[in-house]
Amino acid sequence: MSAAVLIENLQKSYGDVQAVKDISFTVQPGEIFGLLGPNGAGKTTTIRCLCTLAKPDAGKIEVGGISAVASPKAVRQRLGYVAQEVAIDKVLTGRELLKLQAALYHLPQKIIGDRIQQLIEVLGLEEYANKKTGTYSGGIRKRLDLAAGLLHQPEVLILDEPTVGLDIESRMVVWEFLQELRSAGTTVLITSHYLEEIDALADRLAIIDRGVVIAEGKPSELKDKLGGDRVTLRIREFTSDEEADKAKHILESLSFVEEVIINAVQGNSLNLIVKSGQSSLSKIEQSLAEVELPTFSLAQSRPSLDDVYLAATGQTIMDAQIASSSARDLKKEKKQQMK
Amino acid sequence: MSQSISSQNIKSVLAPNPGISGQSNQQSSSLGDFIQETLALTQRLFIQLQRRPSTLVAGIIQPFMWLVLFGALFSKAPSGLFGTDLSYAKFLAPGVIVFTAFSGALNAGLPVMFDREFGFLNRLLVAPLSSRYSIVAASTVYIIALSFIQTAVIVLASAILGAGLPGLAGLSAIALIVFLIVLGVTALSLGLAFALPGHIELIAVIFVTNLPLLFASTALAPLSFMADWLQVIASLNPLTYAIEPIRYIYGHGDWAINSIVMDTPWFGFSFGAVILVLLAFDALILLAIQPLLRRRFA
Ligand SMILES: Nc1ncnc2c1ncn2[C@@H]1O[C@H](COP(=O)(O)OP(=O)(O)OP(=O)(O)O)[C@@H](O)[C@H]1O
Ligand SMILES: [Mg+2]
Numbered sequence: 196m197s198a199a200v201l202i203e204n205l206q207k208s209y210g211d212v213q214a215v216k217d218i219s220f221t222v223q224p225g226e227i228f229g230l231l232g233p234n235g236a237g238k239t240t241t242i243r244c245l246c247t248l249a250k251p252d253a254g255k256i257e258v259g260g261i262s263a264v265a266s267p268k269a270v271r272q273r274l275g276y277v278a279q280e281v282a283i284d285k286v287l288t289g290r291e292l293l294k295l296q297a298a299l300y301h302l303p304q305k306i307i308g309d310r311i312q313q314l315i316e317v318l319g320l321e322e323y324a325n326k327k328t329g330t331y332s333g334g335i336r337k338r339l340d341l342a343a344g345l346l347h348q349p350e351v352l353i354l355d356e357p358t359v360g361l362d363i364e365s366r367m368v369v370w371e372f373l374q375e376l377r378s379a380g381t382t383v384l385i386t387s388h389y390l391e392e393i394d395a396l397a398d399r400l401a402i403i404d405r406g407v408v409i410a411e412g413k414p415s416e417l418k419d420k421l422g423g424d425r426v427t428l429r430i431r432e433f434t435s436d437e438e439a440d441k442a443k444h445i446l447e448s449l450s451f452v453e454e455v456i457i458n459a460v461q462g463n464s465l466n467l468i469v470k471s472g473q474s475s476l477s478k479i480e481q482s483l484a485e486v487e488l489p490t491f492s493l494a495q496s497r498p499s500l501d502d503v504y505l506a507a508t509g510q511t512i513m514d515a516q517i518a519s520s521s522a523r524d525l526k527k528e529k530k531q532q533m534k
Numbered sequence: 535m536s537q538s539i540s541s542q543n544i545k546s547v548l549a550p551n552p553g554i555s556g557q558s559n560q561q562s563s564s565l566g567d568f569i570q571e572t573l574a575l576t577q578r579l580f581i582q583l584q585r586r587p588s589t590l591v592a593g594i595i596q597p598f599m600w601l602v603l604f605g606a607l608f609s610k611a612p613s614g615l616f617g618t619d620l621s622y623a624k625f626l627a628p629g630v631i632v633f634t635a636f637s638g639a640l641n642a643g644l645p646v647m648f649d650r651e652f653g654f655l656n657r658l659l660v661a662p663l664s665s666r667y668s669i670v671a672a673s674t675v676y677i678i679a680l681s682f683i684q685t686a687v688i689v690l691a692s693a694i695l696g697a698g699l700p701g702l703a704g705l706s707a708i709a710l711i712v713f714l715i716v717l718g719v720t721a722l723s724l725g726l727a728f729a730l731p732g733h734i735e736l737i738a739v740i741f742v743t744n745l746p747l748l749f750a751s752t753a754l755a756p757l758s759f760m761a762d763w764l765q766v767i768a769s770l771n772p773l774t775y776a777i778e779p780i781r782y783i784y785g786h787g788d789w790a791i792n793s794i795v796m797d798t799p800w801f802g803f804s805f806g807a808v809i810l811v812l813l814a815f816d817a818l819i820l821l822a823i824q825p826l827l828r829r830r831f832a
Contacts, residue, residue, distance in 0.1 A: 246660045271662040273552065282653035286585045287578065298574030299661035301555045301567045313547045327585075343657075348551035379548035 197260030199224045199351050199382040200245065205254035207240050214240035216406035218254075222351070222384055222399075227377050229397030230386040231500065233515035237406040238386040239279055242355050245384075246276045259350060272300070275344035279355040281336050285329030289320060289339045292328060293346060300347035314342040318372070334365030341372065351382040358392060370396060388516060390500045402504055404515070409507040418498045421506055423453055425498055426467040426475060429491040430483070434463040442488055449482060451475055469495075555662075567664035568671075575658075575672030579645070583680075590680065597634040597688050601626060601695055604754065616756060627692035628780035629753030632773055634688060635681040635712045636747070639719035640740050642677045643727030647736050650727070670827065674720050681716045682709065697784060704783040707805075714812040715776040718819045725823030728830050752777050757797060769798035772815045779808045 200222035207215040215237040222228040230238050243249040245256055247267040256263040263270040283292060290311060297307045315324045318338045323331060328339065337357060344352055354373075358366040373383055373396060387393050393400050394414050401411040410417050428446075430438055442465060443455045452475075454468040469475045480490050504512050583590055601623075608622045616625040646669070649655040658669060685708065693699045700708065723740075730736050748754070750764060751773035757765050768774050778796035782805070783789055794802040803811070 248656055248659055268662045271660055272555065274660070276660045278653065278656060280653060282657060284578065284582070284654060286582050291578075291581060295574050295578055296657075296661070298570050299658060299663060301570055301662070301664070303555070304570075306554075313543075317544050317547050345548065348549065348554045350550040350552060375544060376548050379545045379550075381548060381550050 198222060198257070199226075199259060200228070200384060201255065201257040201260075202241065202245065203255040205241060205244060205256065206252045207237075207244055207249060208252055209240075213406055215244070215251075218401075218403060218406065218408055220401040220408060220411050222382060224350075224382050225377065225380055226398040227373060227383040227385065227396050229393035229400035230384070230403060231388065231390065231393045231400055231504075231512075232386075232403040233388050233512050233519055235405075235519040236388075236403045238388075238403065239355055241403075242276075242353055242384075242386060246274060246353065247271055272347070273350045275347070275349035275352040277337075277340045277344045277352070277354040277357055279359070281340045283328040283331075283336060283339070286327060288325050288327055289331070289342075290315070290324045292339065293324075293343055296343045296346050302347060310346060311342075314345060318342050319368075334361055334368065337361060337365065337369060341369070345376075345381075349381070351384060352376065354383070354385045356386055356388070358387070358389070366392075388512060390504075390512060394500050400500075402500070402507070404504070404508050410503055414500060417500065417503045421498045421503055422471070423468045423498065424471045424475070424495050425502065426469050426479065426493070426495050428465040428467065428479065428493050429462070430465075430488055431491050432462065436463065438488060439463040439465065441486065442483060445482055445486055445488075446479065449478065451478070471497075564664045568668055571661075571663055572668040572671045572675070575668060576675045579672065579676040580679075582645075583676075590683070593634070593638060593680065593684055594687050597630045597684065598691055600630045600633075601688070601691055604630075605695060621696060623692060623695050623697040624784045625756075625781065626754075627688065627697040628777050628784055629751075630692075631685050631688050631708065631712065631780060632715060632776045633748050633751075633753050634684050635716050636719055636773055636776075637744055638681055638684065639677055639716040640723050640744060642673050642720040643723035643725075643736055644733065644740075646673060646724060646727040647730075647733045651733060666830075667827070670721070670724050673724055674717065677720045678713060678716050681712055685709070685712050700783050701787070704789070707783055707789075708780050710809070711776050711780055711812065714809070714816060715772065718772070718812070718816040721816070721819045721823055725819075725826045729826040747771060747773055752781075762799075765799050769800070772812065775803075775808050775811045775815070778803075779805050 198221045200220075202221075203219045205215050205218045206213075218237065218241055220228070220230075230241065232238050240249065244251045245258070245263060247263050247270060251264065258270045258273050261269050261273070287295070293311045293314070294307065297311065302310060315321055318341060320335070320338055320342065323335050323339075328336065331339065341354075341357075344354075358369050361369065370392070373385065376383055377398075385393070385396065397414060399411070399413050400417075401408045402417075403409065412420070428442070430442055434442075439457050443457060446452050446455050446465070446467060451470045452467055453470065456466045458464050458466055467479075476493055476495055480493060483490055501511055501513075504515075508515065604626050605623055608626075611622060616622055646655070649658075655669075659666070663669075689699070689705070689708070723736075726736055726739055730739070750767045751771045752768055753773065757768060757774075760768060775796070782793065782795035786793070789795070789805060791806045792804045795805045796803040796808055
């Protein structure tokens with residue numbers, strides 16, 4: 196069976212900005228695949244090329260084995276697309292927008308009414324369907340857009356940062372819905388810069404950074420590959436520099452400890468990378484007790500996707516996020532996109 | 535998520551189904567698809583109009599004011615000034631009909647431009663439209679319908695103001711002429727909506743085209759009143775080719791396809807010849823915008 200989505204060595208520039216330098220990944224049928232990356236990583240550009248809104252400069256894009264460049268219409272029929280910024284006609288009601296969408300995807304006239312009603316019910320839009328979309332909250336708009344994207348029962352649903360700007364409740368609604376969608380057999384491709392979102396939802400993911408893929412695989416795989424567990428240790432609520440140094444020295448001599456970092460911002464707490472699968476915590480506590488250092492708190496965790504990103508780029512996603520948002524000219528991009 | 539629908543049903547609602555659009559008979563239904571998408575897009579424009587009728591209201595009040603104000607402006611003009619037994623009301627009605635249709639058509643590109651700017655157009659472009667010309671077709675159908683409504687109101691108002699009412703054949707001929715001028719100008723405006731960078735530029739183009747084309751036509755004054763150079767321009771202006779035959783219809787109950795309805799500095803045009811000129815104008819514009827549309831619709 197061919198991959199649901201195949202992207203190989205995709206490149207796309209806007210003027211002299213290389214939005215996508217070299218992106219490849221494969222989405223298998225029936226899975227939720229996450230594209231994780233900070234602002235400006237090239238997620239939306241990749242999605243725009245996939246949805247046939249932008250022509251790639253180079254590379255291969257296939258949906259169910261069909262080339263998006265050679266047969267754009269066949270690809271459009273197979274994809275549902277929920278854009279990052281929802282564009283709705285404020286004057287239309289939700290139901291009218293869905294009717295328009297149904298006609299654009301050529302649903303047979305006789306099933307349109309039923310199909311729209313089903314989606315309205317599944318997405319809990321009964322109360323809003325006959326109101327103008329201009330009156331909707333962000334969460335309701337997203338749900339309407341999900342309904343619109345699924346009206347023609349696409350094989351692959353693409354969502355570009357579907358939960359940005361949503362409150363926690365609406366975000367949970369979207370997450371649960373995507374899981375339901377997967378169990379119904381629809382392939383889902385979702386972009387996000389929220390680690391937890393991708394970690395919680397995605398069967399597999401690709402992390403992209405500045406237009407290139409830096410890791411691809413299952414969340415657990417990527418984290419395991421990184422190796423070791425993360426241990427956070429506080430000797431006291433606020434530890435003195437001397438005590439922190441002393442503890443660091445002692446812990447570094449332990450055989451299962453790979454690295455010790457003193458986090459001054461967090462009151463000199465200690466971050467350790469330890470070999471996984473050992474009874475590390477009790478050994479740490481014991482060796483501290485031997486030199487009469489107390490333990491205020493001690494916790495062990497598996498590495499997170501942020502640690503994966505950190506290991507590959509040397510900064511956390513949050514840091515990258517802050518760095519890139521100051522460097523973008525959104526007006527100019529909007530202009531470019533219309534060309 | 536919803537209580538009223540069982541989980542088994544939810545599954546079947548959400549499951550993929552590539553056959554839903556009846557792809558088996560792909561080729562044969564593509565005309566049907568084109569009609570379906572065009573109708574849906576047209577319907578959207580009419581819903582917008584119904585919920586925000588101010589453009590239509592303004593589009594009816596404005597020509598009405600033209601009729602009343604210009605009528606009053608020349609109401610004491612010597613009789614026969616605008617041609618034998620042609621009152622100014624009769625003279626003015628055709629000018630207002632054509633100019634109103636023209637202005638409306640010139641603005642046709644604006645909604646499309648706003649769809650582009652707000653990203654709504656992307657919703658249409660990711661859909662498997664049978665042809666993206668359905669977007670153009672929908673706007674054209676909509677603008678033509680609006681022009682017919684406006685024309686009907688102007689014809690009635692003029693009748694009340696003393697211009698008389700052409701017969702059924704005359705009214706049909708007027709509809710044909712309005713159709714031809716609106717088709718070409720709408721196509722031009724839509725072409726610009728895809729070619730220009732944004733709505734500021736489109737509005738600028740509309741602004742510099744609108745009134746000059748009005749004054750360089752025979753809408754408000756006959757050719758014989760004009761300076762020689764303006765006569766030449768007015769004789770090349772497509773608006774003149776729409777105004778003059780309608781004016782002839784208003785002035786003569788007994789017009790025919792070979793009646794000479796229009797004089798230029800060079801030669802006269804029969805009714806049939808004027809229609810051919812308008813057809814040529816449409817063909818020229820439709821050809822000219824092809825590359826603009828294709829660039830975006832490739
Ligand atoms: N239309 C455009 N014109 C010029 N530059 C662009 C355009 N679109 C994107 N870029 C640039 O390309 C890079 C990738 O942008 P893209 O929108 O694909 O990122 P993203 O991962 O979707 O980010 P975000 O999380 O902010 O949505 C950025 O540096 C951006 O400034
Ligand atoms: Mg984006």
